[in-house]
Amino acid sequence: MIATSGRRRWLAVGLLFVAILINYVDRGNLSVAAVPLMRDFGMSPAAMGTLLSAFFWSYSLLQIPAGYAVDRLGLKWVYAGAFLLWSLASAAIGLAGSFRQILYLRLLLGVGETVAHPASISFIRRNFSEEQQGLPTAIYLSGMQFGPAIGAFLGSALLVKTGWRLLFVLTGLGACAWLVPWIALAPREPALKIERPVAGTPPPVWRALFATPLIPGILIGAFFYSYYWYYCLTWLPSYLVMSRGFSFMTMGAFTAIPLAGMAVVSMISSCMADRLIARVGRAMLIRKIFVITGYLLGSSILVLPLMASPAAVMAALLSSLLGIGIASANYWALTQAISPPAMIGRIIGCQNTIANLAGICAPLITGFLVGRNRRFELSNTLAGVSLWIAAAAFLLLVRERDAHTLHYWSGAA
Numbered sequence: 424m425i426a427t428s429g430r431r432r433w434l435a436v437g438l439l440f441v442a443i444l445i446n447y448v449d450r451g452n453l454s455v456a457a458v459p460l461m462r463d464f465g466m467s468p469a470a471m472g473t474l475l476s477a478f479f480w481s482y483s484l485l486q487i488p489a490g491y492a493v494d495r496l497g498l499k500w501v502y503a504g505a506f507l508l509w510s511l512a513s514a515a516i517g518l519a520g521s522f523r524q525i526l527y528l529r530l531l532l533g534v535g536e537t538v539a540h541p542a543s544i545s546f547i548r549r550n551f552s553e554e555q556q557g558l559p560t561a562i563y564l565s566g567m568q569f570g571p572a573i574g575a576f577l578g579s580a581l582l583v584k585t586g587w588r589l590l591f592v593l594t595g596l597g598a599c600a601w602l603v604p605w606i607a608l609a610p611r612e613p614a615l616k617i618e619r620p621v622a623g624t625p626p627p628v629w630r631a632l633f634a635t636p637l638i639p640g641i642l643i644g645a646f647f648y649s650y651y652w653y654y655c656l657t658w659l660p661s662y663l664v665m666s667r668g669f670s671f672m673t674m675g676a677f678t679a680i681p682l683a684g685m686a687v688v689s690m691i692s693s694c695m696a697d698r699l700i701a702r703v704g705r706a707m708l709i710r711k712i713f714v715i716t717g718y719l720l721g722s723s724i725l726v727l728p729l730m731a732s733p734a735a736v737m738a739a740l741l742s743s744l745l746g747i748g749i750a751s752a753n754y755w756a757l758t759q760a761i762s763p764p765a766m767i768g769r770i771i772g773c774q775n776t777i778a779n780l781a782g783i784c785a786p787l788i789t790g791f792l793v794g795r796n797r798r799f800e801l802s803n804t805l806a807g808v809s810l811w812i813a814a815a816a817f818l819l820l821v822r823e824r825d826a827h828t829l830h831y832w833s834g835a836a
Contacts, residue, residue: 431610432550436559438605439543440566442506445598446539447570447656448577449513450478450532452594453525455578455675456587457661463587464522468661468797472790475657477526479782482533486776490541499609502542503602509535514595517588544771548759560759561693561752568686568748571656572679579675640820641758642777644714647813648754649781651721652747654806657786659740662799667736677737681744688748692717696753706760707823713753718814720746725807728800743807757821781809 453460453475461471492501512531519525547559574594581590633639663674696713700706724743730736758774789802 443566444570448574475786477529483779485537505538517591561690565686572682575675575678636820643816644813645778647809649778650809653782653785681740685744685748693752710753710757717750722810
């Protein structure tokens, strides 16, 4: 159902893009500041891995409740409150005086940011038809790539000029300006009525979700794709400084350029998929092809340790992250295509819960493996191979006939 008309729905997409960009700047600041923060607090890589992982503890735990809140309470004020909470938590890290204080603030940051993704994907699912969902999804998701890119550039500059504390304070408090246009202009979306099953009908949706390999395939793919993604977001800046010897400014450029390119490719590939779907139909099949192709190209990160020169390092990073750009928007649009509208917030919450379990694992495992010798080879291999597993899950388990069955059972057919 198209709930918001014309210009207003695109305005909302623009605000959601800016919000998720800020979201990823705030969660990524610790990755940018990891090396000097380890030095100032005398932390090991394993301890820093714990801090990088802590965000995902609360973020993962609350994904399904956040999706439920969006489904039942609507978008505008739930998102505004969550945005304010995470901005203040991020700013407060700049005032922290101990490992424990940073740990608690990262947990609080995860609580606030948990609403962003279910709310945004839910809005697009409710307000754009199936053949239109690729572009608004790509615009929104490009914030997830431009956010780390801008955060790397801005963060490295602030790190050099002001130190890591002001990096957190300035970005956290400055972001609160977003609340003004959001409160003034965001649409007031009503909660969707949740249909109750009656005797003799097909299984309730939650049970139906797992009656075929479809949702398990999506969730397996989500975990292993996200393992790669969160490895890049949390440890790639430190890898460039610790293993490659890059300066903070060079690290910022080598992180930002591939991520910005990924965002551009994501929008282009989503438009291509939308046009193909409008021409031939088969939305699920077309988006699935884009997703699998992108994952296979993304696994080229496996050659990164073999690259000797800075130019070769940049080429490997571009190859890998541009490949992920092909997959990223279509990955979420594929989930939208299989989701009954009244359950979209909770289904996205479930998917994001599993995805962010990888956000817990990737920083912890990498911190443990890097250890005292500061070597990333095994961690990098795990990230690349995880994309092979994700591609296999989508290829073998995510099938059109199971999607038709789910829509029939849910009453959405």
